[in-house]
Amino acid sequence: MAYCRTTSRPCGTAAYGFGTWSEPSCVIGLAIVWFALAILFNSAPQVDKAVSSYFFVAMECGGAPVRTICGDFPAASIKLLKTLRRVLYALPMVAASIVVAIALRDLASGLRWNHERIRISTVALITLALGPGLLVNAYLKDFVGRPRPGDSVLFGGDQPFVAAAEWSNACYHNCSFISGEAAGIAWIICLLPLWPRHDRRKLFWLMLALVVLTDTLRVAFGRHYLSDVVLGSLSTLVVFAAIAWMCEILTVRFSPSPNNRT
Secondary structure (H helix, E strand, C coil): CCCCCCCCCCCCCCCCCCHHHHCHHHHHHHHHHHHHHHHHHHHCCHHHHHHHHHHCEEECCCCCCCCCCEEECHHHHCHHHHHHHHHHHHHHHHHHHHHHHHHHHHHHCCCCCCCHHHHHHHHHHHHHHHHHHHHHHHHHHHHCCCCCHHHEHHHCCCECCCCCCCCCCCCCCCCCCCCHHHHHHHHHHHHHHHCCHHHHHHHHHHHHHHHHHHHHHHHHCCCCCHHHHHHHHHHHHHHHHHHHHHHHHHHHHCCCCHHHCC
């Protein structure tokens, strides 16, 4: 999509901008990857089972009647890891508060929709509400119905194992597919366009490390399968790219200035 971003600076010289995120190839590519991985995890459930089994420690059931598997996920009891999980859980909300504060400052200073930073902040906040908020926590987690690993008979629970992306009636509320925390922490990657272009690469690797750490803890605690966290993180990026794409198309289409196109 060849056009100049609506900014006061000449085309291609602005410090900010969605970049590749607003390209249709990015949206389509991320969506294809999401569905391809969903199909892969669904057709190869042994991947989820094997990864979760790595963090599960079996033990003698003692006098428990009918239960054939007993044990737990010991990482969930380690105080340091629990504290780290709480910090990572709060990080997206802290970041969102900072983005709101910056956006309000920009508005007070006279910046409006034709400035890239206002559009990026708005799209990022809409993504947080629609992606991790509405799509993941309000819809998929309750309606897909996949029990969490710790509740599955495979790991000492009493509910059946359900493959990824498979609708089930085994769980009715706050279920496993997909991970809300994985979707939330991946949102910090959506803030990259708010940084000057020359800082983005090193920040990306830091943000990716936080995403991987959060996702690993959710699996290690027995709260999610690998597919839950991978697809949860990717879902936020798909939503962000789609909204950024639509935002830039509408901005160019309805811009009053003819100089916004090339």
